[in-house]
Amino acid sequence: MTDAERPEQKSKSQIKREYLALQHLGANLIELSLSSLESIPISDVLREAIKEAKKLKRGALKRQVQYIGGLMRDEDTEAIQQALNDLAMPHRKQVQAFHQVEKWRDALIAGDDELMTDLANRFENADRQHIRQLVRNAVKEKKLDKTPKSARLLFQYLSELQAEES
Known part of the structure; x- marks a missing residue:
């Protein structure tokens, strides 16, 4: 198989950057009020994880943000980002x-x-x-x-x- 035929693979660094971006987006969701959070198109599992994160402090919050970042992989991040932009408008x-x-x-x-x-x-x-x-x-x-x-x-x-x- 030549280089041209090989499917495009993401580097480890690229995967890490994307995961950190998802964590950052999740952290932005945690900062929202509960009423604002209801208008964001996310799954119930992610919504509950965000509500749980609002109750946590320091180290536990950091772990929860990482967990939320993992859950965000299955979400439509473009729709979430658009909803956040609409809230800030x-x-x-x-x-x-x-x-x-x-x-x-x-x-x-x-x-x-x-x-x-x-x-x-x-x-x-x-x-x-x-x-x-x-x-x-x-x-x-x-x-x-x-x-x-x-x-x-x-x-x-x-x-x-x-x-x-x-």
Whole structure:
């Protein structure tokens, strides 16, 4: 049999890396709340092993994670990973929205008048005068090295506008 005819075999190191990845995925499942765990597509045996792991400490937990890694070999890991990503998605969207509002606030304070127009067009009930007043006060506070009270109020107002939109 030549090298081309021989079936592709995984190296010992590759098998070990895959097993450690399964253990890591299992450890992520252990960190989930029981209600979140119910939405993950796993077998009942694995679900019980994860529930048991939540009760264990140190060395016993390490052994249980290894056991869970072994059970994970029979599971559809892609579906499990997708379900974990779906659980994390609302948090990511919330963080993304938070960062967007921060960018708007910082740009307005820096003097971006075009953004003011865009925000007024995007949010129909936006009070332009109130936003401009908050921006002016925030710029004054920044120049005088005061606490950024108006910048916080501007952030809060923009967050409320964004929340009303969605």
